[in-house]
Amino acid sequence: xxxxxxxxxxxxxxxxxxxxxxxxxxxxxxxxxxxxxxxxxxxxxxxxxxxxxxxxxxxxxxxxxxxxxxxxxxxxxxxxxxxxxxxxxxxxxxxxxxxxxxxxxxxxxxxxxxxxxxxxxxxxxxxxxxxxxxxxxxxxxxxxxxxxxxxxxxxxxxxxxxxxxxxxxxxxxxxxxxxxxxxxxxxxxxxxxxxxxxxxxxxxxxxxxxxxxxxxxxxxxxxxxxxxxxxxxxxxxxxxxxxxxxxxxxxxxxxxxxxxxxxxxxxxxxxxxxxxxxxxxxxxxxxxxxxxxxxxxxxxxxxxxxxxxxxxxxxxxxxxxxxxxxxxxxxxxxxxxxxxxxxxxxxxxxxxxxxxxxxxxxxxxxxxxxxxxxxxxxxxxxxxxxxxxxxxxxxxxxxxxxxxxxxxxxxxxxxxx
Amino acid sequence: xxxxxxxxxxxxxxxxxxxxxxxxxxxxxxxxxxxxxxxxxxxxxxxxxxxxxxxxxxxxxxxxxxxxxxxxxxxxxxxxxxxxxxxxxxxxxxxxxxxxxxxxxxxxxxxxxxxxxxxxxxxxxxxxxxxxxxxxxxxxxxxxxxxxxxxxxxxxxxxxxxxxxxxxxxxxxxxxxxxxxxxxxxxxxxxxxxxxxxxxxxxxxxxxxxxxxxxxxxxxxxxxxxxxxxxxxxxxxxxxxxxxxxxxxxxxxxxxxxxxxxxxxxxxxxxxxxxxxxxxxxxxxxxxxxxxxxxxxxxxxxxxxxxxxxxxxxxxxxxxxxxxxxxxxxxxxxxxxxxxxxxxxxxxxxxxxxxxxxxxxxxxxxxxxxxxxxxxxxxxxxxxxxxxxxxxxxxxxxxxxxxxxxxxxxxxxxxxx
Numbered sequence: 001x002x003x004x005x006x007x008x009x010x011x012x013x014x015x016x017x018x019x020x021x022x023x024x025x026x027x028x029x030x031x032x033x034x035x036x037x038x039x040x041x042x043x044x045x046x047x048x049x050x051x052x053x054x055x056x057x058x059x060x061x062x063x064x065x066x067x068x069x070x071x072x073x074x075x076x077x078x079x080x081x082x083x084x085x086x087x088x089x090x091x092x093x094x095x096x097x098x099x100x101x102x103x104x105x106x107x108x109x110x111x112x113x114x115x116x117x118x119x120x121x122x123x124x125x126x127x128x129x130x131x132x133x134x135x136x137x138x139x140x141x142x143x144x145x146x147x148x149x150x151x152x153x154x155x156x157x158x159x160x161x162x163x164x165x166x167x168x169x170x171x172x173x174x175x176x177x178x179x180x181x182x183x184x185x186x187x188x189x190x191x192x193x194x195x196x197x198x199x200x201x202x203x204x205x206x207x208x209x210x211x212x213x214x215x216x217x218x219x220x221x222x223x224x225x226x227x228x229x230x231x232x233x234x235x236x237x238x239x240x241x242x243x244x245x246x247x248x249x250x251x252x253x254x255x256x257x258x259x260x261x262x263x264x265x266x267x268x269x270x271x272x273x274x275x276x277x278x279x280x281x282x283x284x285x286x287x288x289x290x291x292x293x294x295x296x297x298x299x300x301x302x303x304x305x306x307x308x309x310x311x312x313x314x315x316x317x318x319x320x321x322x323x324x325x326x327x328x329x330x331x332x333x334x335x336x337x338x339x340x341x342x343x344x345x346x347x348x349x350x351x352x353x354x355x356x357x358x359x360x361x362x363x364x365x366x367x368x369x370x371x372x373x374x375x376x377x378x379x380x381x382x383x384x385x386x387x388x389x390x391x392x393x394x395x396x397x398x399x400x401x402x403x404x405x406x407x408x409x410x411x412x413x414x415x416x417x
Numbered sequence: 418x419x420x421x422x423x424x425x426x427x428x429x430x431x432x433x434x435x436x437x438x439x440x441x442x443x444x445x446x447x448x449x450x451x452x453x454x455x456x457x458x459x460x461x462x463x464x465x466x467x468x469x470x471x472x473x474x475x476x477x478x479x480x481x482x483x484x485x486x487x488x489x490x491x492x493x494x495x496x497x498x499x500x501x502x503x504x505x506x507x508x509x510x511x512x513x514x515x516x517x518x519x520x521x522x523x524x525x526x527x528x529x530x531x532x533x534x535x536x537x538x539x540x541x542x543x544x545x546x547x548x549x550x551x552x553x554x555x556x557x558x559x560x561x562x563x564x565x566x567x568x569x570x571x572x573x574x575x576x577x578x579x580x581x582x583x584x585x586x587x588x589x590x591x592x593x594x595x596x597x598x599x600x601x602x603x604x605x606x607x608x609x610x611x612x613x614x615x616x617x618x619x620x621x622x623x624x625x626x627x628x629x630x631x632x633x634x635x636x637x638x639x640x641x642x643x644x645x646x647x648x649x650x651x652x653x654x655x656x657x658x659x660x661x662x663x664x665x666x667x668x669x670x671x672x673x674x675x676x677x678x679x680x681x682x683x684x685x686x687x688x689x690x691x692x693x694x695x696x697x698x699x700x701x702x703x704x705x706x707x708x709x710x711x712x713x714x715x716x717x718x719x720x721x722x723x724x725x726x727x728x729x730x731x732x733x734x735x736x737x738x739x740x741x742x743x744x745x746x747x748x749x750x751x752x753x754x755x756x757x758x759x760x761x762x763x764x765x766x767x768x769x770x771x772x773x774x775x776x777x778x779x780x781x782x783x784x785x786x787x788x789x790x791x792x793x794x795x796x797x798x799x800x801x802x803x804x805x806x807x808x809x810x811x812x813x814x815x816x817x818x819x820x821x822x823x824x825x826x827x828x829x830x831x832x833x834x
Contacts (some may be wrong), residue, residue, distance in 0.1 A: 013680070077762065078504060080502040080525065080765075085497040087496070090494070091570075108525065108527070135730035152506070168807075170814055172803075174812055174815075175755060175758040175764055180814035181814065181816075181817050183817055184814065184816060184817070185819030186819075193821060196821045197824065197828075200824070215742075247832050332433065336590070341592040342593060344568065345496050345527065345568040346496075346569075347589065347593070381529075383529055383800035386585045389588050390585075390593070393588065393591050395591055396597075398596070399601060400598050400601070402601050403612060404613045407614065410598075411614075
């Protein structure tokens with residue numbers, strides 16, 4: 001059972017088209033790389049996506065139901081997913097001499113990350129289809145998001161994680177009642193087992209780049225940006241990139257707006273990767289040839305990906321938008337994380353601050369104009385990774401005596417008074 | 418400079434009245450216990466607080482500007498403070514046989530806690546008065562909230578913390594650019610130094626129970642609840658209580674609604690304290706005699722308070738509402754934290770889950786009816802204190818082999834398939 005306006009599922013690689021109910025995951029011809037795009041009867045969907053209609057619609061993802069692959073919007077989880085704030089942080093813009101810089105804070109989603117958008121659609125789709133169990137392989141935001149949203153509606157979750165997954169991340173999963181399976185191996189082993197379980201037991205699978213509906217959840221950030229900007233789009237949207245599914249989702253959202261005749265031109269998408277984990281950035285320069293890098297590593301753990309699972313759509317999307325990829329060293333991500341918090345009050349996780357580091361580089365290298373309208377998408381809350389934040393800090397607390405009579409002297413020594 | 422509708426500041430202890438600009442902090446006659454209530458010309462304020470007017474007003478705290486002690490609503494920080502979601506979590510209600518149980522998730526504020534409401538008013542008041550520096554003593558949510566909101570507008574913050582403040586909490590302050598002074602002593606020493614600095618250097622002070630405007634920020638949660646419930650109030654509102662300022666603020670908000678003629682009756686306020694930190698609960702039973710307990714301790718660190726700074730208003734407020742205090746052991750707070758996450762998808766910090774533990778006890782002891790309409794206010798995000806959550810968990814992850822051929826056997830052994 002699906003939104004009746006879904007007309008086809010089209011492979012992002014070979015362009016083969018499938019009937020809406022024919023395939024659940026990737027293109028059979030292209031294998032797990034063949035991520036499917038969900039397409040709609042945009043003519044039928046158009047009226048409810050007009051600004052006038054949306055101004056009357058309730059907040060939340062259900063407002064976009066006409067172009068979501070769900071049959072029943074009441075199956076969306078009851079938590080407040082999406083509708084995240086767009087800020088125009090004057091101080092940050094001033095610091096970078098970039099007055100039209102905007103920040104959309106998706107760390108304000110219920111479980112603290114952008115991934116709630118994708119999980120919400122996954123949950124609704126499971127409920128549409130009478131499915132009571134969802135599985136995924138993840139150590140991070142995707143799994144905690146899935147577990148949290150499933151908890152809100154009573155779906156079971158079974159999460160495969162590598163044995164060395166940080167206890168803090170496993171804690172969130174367990175709090176939400178997920179069954180957590182620690183695989184004595186790597187993330188890739190965990191991923192493989194989750195795929196096996198899906199094949200063998202029919203468990204519904206939320207793996208990134210595999211389940212095509214996730215991209216449809218992620219695209220809602222693009223739809224919101226269009227609304228946030230007053231039913232138009234900025235010149236650039238920058239986001240951190242690991243497996244490519246977020247930037248792919250953004251492209252899909254803007255593309256759908258174009259298909260609906262609601263925007264002429266897509267924002268140029270800037271995919272920002274850490275130097276140590278830059279498979280897609282390299283592929284973008286090398287004719288889309290994706291070469292896995294098993295040793296990929298960055299301090300921005302949410303975008304530390306050696307084998308990007310949504311490569312096809314990410315590369316296609318960035319190219320189609322007229323955008324590009326750029327890389328930044330971890331040191332610059334750390335600087336950006338502190339700068340974002342200190343100059344806008346938005347505490348993002350390292351991956352969330354990565355696009356700001358990218359924009360700084362773009363400005364320095366004159367790849368974009370200082371007057372351009374730019375939106376940085378912060379994809380995760382800094383509270384998710386306090387140890388990451390600790391690494392970013394270059395300042396520390398001062399120690400002072402408890403004796404009130406010494407206070408003024410102490411403060412003078414520290415040049416505070 | 419102030420909201421011209423502020424008519425007086427009245428001491429919660431001796432009832433003495435002061436002119437709006439006469440006093441900045443507590444009642445001179447009662448000392449630091451004499452918290453002041455800000456009162457307004459409610460007749461003048463009434464039109465803009467009518468449901469019809471509010472339905473047209475922008476989201477955010479500025480919608481309540483008529484009864485906030487600020488001169489210029491544009492001085493409110495640009496972050497999305499307030500407007501937090503109210504949920505009606507069916508599964509949780511079913512579990513507790515309490516179908517009319519609601520949860521308001523204030524952990525969804527920008528820095529992850531209810532305290533953002535108070536900090537927002539403090540920031541606006543500073544900007545109203547041309548103040549560029551705010552100080553506070555805190556290891557927790559109040560300080561990170563103040564630092565975050567100040568970062569968004571460029572105000573300086575100087576935070577006094579005890580030397581053993583957890584590094585994770587200090588990290589948030591430093592990320593937001595606060596100057597952090599670690600006092601070689603206890604929390605009380607830190608508090609004392611912050612008061613000295615205020616007296617000596619004229620720094621604007623955000624300490625709880627001292628600055629009367631903070632309560633006005635906290636009351637906005639009550640105003641929102643009234644709106645969330647369709648311009649009426651539930652029978653009970655339960656909240657965790659440490660120093661008493663949150664429950665005092667809720668009372669003030671509901672009281673203002675009553676003064677405005679918008680509600681007849683206040684919700685009964687249920688103050689839930691941890692057994693190990695229950696000064697106000699004891700005082701409520703003993704004729705409001707507040708006896709400090711320097712050894713107070715609970716795992717719910719945000720409400721671990723031996724010397725409650727807003728005792729007068731908390732006791733008065735709970736009594737006036739027809740409510741009561743109740744205590745729960747830490748073990749029940751831990752259970753409630755897991756229950757809240759698992760059955761509603763809301764991951765609250767321990768203090769945030771405390772009112773749920775209190776409601777469970779009330780239901781068990783038949784202090785409240787199972788059919789009653791109850792709202793639990795979750796005051797902080799669980800991501801703020803992952804180590805606290807780890808202590809709450811009674812389940813753990815399962816370890817399985819990476820070999821796909823062994824998957825089915827492993828899952829059978831674990832009774833998963």
